[in-house]
Structure formats: structure tokens, C-alpha cells
Ligand SMILES: *[C@@H]1O[C@H](CO)[C@@H](O)[C@H](O)[C@H]1NC(C)=O
């Protein structure tokens with residue numbers, strides 16, 4: 001009996017280890033912690049697939065559990081004043097420094113856009129709340145963290161438009177005055193899908209003739225920048241990496257644009273381009289814009305045109321900021337781009353770095369050779385990673401010097 005019990009226990013352990021084990025590269029620190037964290041994400045994803053299959057709940061409704069789990073109530077403390085309000089109808093959380101309120105000193109401001117594939121996430125998740133407070137105390141900045149509406153109920157362009165409205169509202173001189181913000185020191189920033197929104201908003205603002213306040217900087221953390229080529233070398237190399245496997249990223253894109261599941265199927269095989277988007281492939285040609293070492297052994301192959309399953313949003317630069325010509329890039333402010341090696345989105349960021357530099361924009365590029373997608377979110381127990389603190393420090397340092 002005892003040996004049977006031991007055998008069962010051993011099998012359970014072996015199965016658990018097999019399930020938890022994922023091929024995490026050797027140079028990633030705290031590998032086992034990442035495997036366990038990812039195991040939780042993958043289990044939830046499997047559960048979400050299953051409930052959708054049974055017709056009980058949509059995939060994203062189940063995935064939203066992570067957001068709910070990490071949600072906090074943002075409260076004021078002795079250093080930071082926190083107020084939840086609406087800017088032009090859009091929910092925002094505003095974080096302000098308490099000190100210097102009475103003095104005439106003008107502050108910086110950062111409009112921050114959270115990640116989550118336009119479908120998940122919230123400015124009120126613990127790690128974002130913490131990051132906002134750090135920006136306030138270390139940069140003496142006002143932080144506007146935007147609670148834009150999410151897909152699937154709100155497809156593109158709603159999330160973009162929510163963010164655009166907030167930025168335009170905030171940049172009015174009366175509003176900047178109210179927060180004692182220096183109009184010359186306002187930046188937009190975001191991670192992942194938030195980096196996508198930040199890049200898109202920064203471009204569209206430069207094109208707006210009615211706007212007189214210009215942004216000082218944009219800071220993009222592993223941003224999503226294009227939906228035309230979902231088989232760049234980084235998409236191939238990292239298709240099974242923790243946190244954001246290729247299938248999940250493609251799913252986010254598809255849900256951002258449409259409810260039509262056949263578009264997802266087309267995107268998964270990279271056969272979703274229309275004749276119109278095909279003509280824009282030159283802007284995301286990785287064999288031209290990716291530095292040599294990152295092309296590695298991948299061969300560039302021409303994509304084909306699909307006539308049926310496509311979306312008109314594909315060609316919209318408000319969704320894919322890489323699709324604008326150089327004339328638009330040239331007017332962009334100082335830029336910070338963070339990329340991670342083990343991230344399907346690595347090449348989106350890398351290509352933007354190349355294209356912006358070719359257009360003469362001042363770009364700081366920080367690449368983490370041991371980084372994975374979503375790293376910046378892992379600053380709190382029990383999923384705290386040392387690399388997340390290093391990343392945060394470097395990002396804050398750049399803002400301190402450049403904003
Ligand atoms: C991409 O660049 C390669 C050269 O490196 C070229 O042969 C190919 O035609 C380009 N494709 C597009 C769509 O621009």
C-alpha cells in the first residue's frame with residue numbers, strides 16, 4: 001500500500017513538474033519563479049478556452065480574473081494625493097505630489113496608459129498604482145493614469161479615442177494650470193498595449209493643427225506597434241515564451257479589431273493582409289529595419305494577400321503606429337523605447353527605433369537581453385522579480401533626465 005501511495009505521489013509530482021516546466025531560457029533570472037507564474041497564466045488561459053468552448057463565458061471575461069486579483073483602491077497617503085475623476089467623460093486616476101503645492105514650483109506630468117492587450121488590465125492594478133506613486137515622488141510629477149474602455153465590448157478605435165480625449169483635455173492651459181504643470185514638460189507613456197496607445201496618440205497629436213501644447217517626450221515600454229506581420233523573428237523565436245505567447249498576442253489583436261473569430265484564424269497563419277495593407281508592408285519590413293544580430297537565421301518571406309478575412313483597421317496607424325511615413329515620424333518628440341529579448345513584440349520596438357532614428361528623432365533604446373514581456377508588472381509579492389526593479393529604476397532615470 002505504502003509503495004502504491006508513494007508511486008501515486010511521485011506521479012502527481014512528476015505531472016505537476018511537467019505542467020509547470022516551460023522552456024525558459026537559461027539567462028532569465030529566477031527561472032523557476034517565472035515558470036510557476038507562467039503556469040498560473042497558462043492554466044487560466046486553458047480554463048478560459050474551455051469555458052468559451054462550453055459557451056459559459058468569453059475567453060477574455062475569464063482572463064480578466066488576473067486584473068481583478070491585482071486591483072487595489074488607489075488611496076491618498078502623506079506624500080501622494082490620489083483622486084479618481086473623469087477627463088472629458090473618460091475615467092482617470094490622478095496622482096499628485098503633496099509637497100510644493102503651495103510654492104510656485106511647476107511640475108512635470110506623465111499621462112500613463114496601462115497594458116493588457118486592449119482587453120485586460122486597469123490603472124488600478126497594484127503594480128501600476130505603485131509605479132504611479134514612484135513617478136510622483138521621484139520626479140515630482142503629476143500622473144494621469146487612464147482607465148480607457150476595453151475590448152471586446154469596446155473595439156478599436158474606442159480605447160484609442162478615450163486616450164486621445166484625455167490627452168487633449170489635459171493639455172488645455174487651464175487644466176495644466178490647475179495642476180501646476182509646466183506645459184513644456186508633459187510626456188505620454190505606457191507599456192505593451194499602453195505603449196501602442198502612447199505611440200499612436202503622440203503621432204496623432206503632432207498632426208492636430210488646433211493643438212498648441214506639444215509633448216516633451218514619449219516613453220514606450222515593450223510596445224505593440226503593428227499588426228501586418230505576425231511572424232517577425234521575435235514572434236517566431238518567442239512564440240511559446242511565458243506571459244505573452246504568440247497565440248495570446250494574436251488573440252489580443254483580433255479582439256481589438258473584431259468579434260469575428262475567422263479573422264483570428266487568418267491572423268494566426270499570418271494570412272490576414274488585404275491589398276491595402278499589403279502596400280504598407282514596406283513600413284514593417286524586418287529584413288530592412290531589424291539590426292543584423294536579431295534577424296539571426298530567419299529568412300524574410302513575402303506575405304500574401306487575402307481577399308476574404310481581413311479588417312479595415314489593419315491599415316490604420318492609430319492601431320499600428322509603424323505604418324506612418326517618415327514625414328510623420330520626423331515631427332515626433334524625444335523617445336524612449338524599452339525592448340526585451342524574450343518577447344514576441346521585441347521586433348516591433350526594434351523596428352520603431354530604427355525608423356525613428358532614420359527620421360532624425362532623438363531615441364534612447366534600452367534592450368534587456370534577459371527580459372521577458374510584462375516584466376515591469378512584476379514588482380510586488382508574490383510575483384516580484386529583481387529585473388522589474390532594475391527596469392523601473394532605469395525608466396524613471398530616463399524620465400528624470402529627459403522630461
Ligand atoms: C523587404 O526587404 C527585402 C530586402 O531586404 C526586399 O527584397 C523585399 O521586397 C521587401 N519587402 C517589402 C514588402 O517591402
Ligand SMILES: *[C@@H]1O[C@H](CO)[C@@H](O)[C@H](O)[C@H]1NC(C)=O
Pocket residue numbers: 297298299
Ligand atoms: C534560410 O535560407 C537559407 C539559404 O537559402 C537556408 O539554408 C536556411 O535553411 C533558411 N532558414 C530557415 C530558418 O528557413
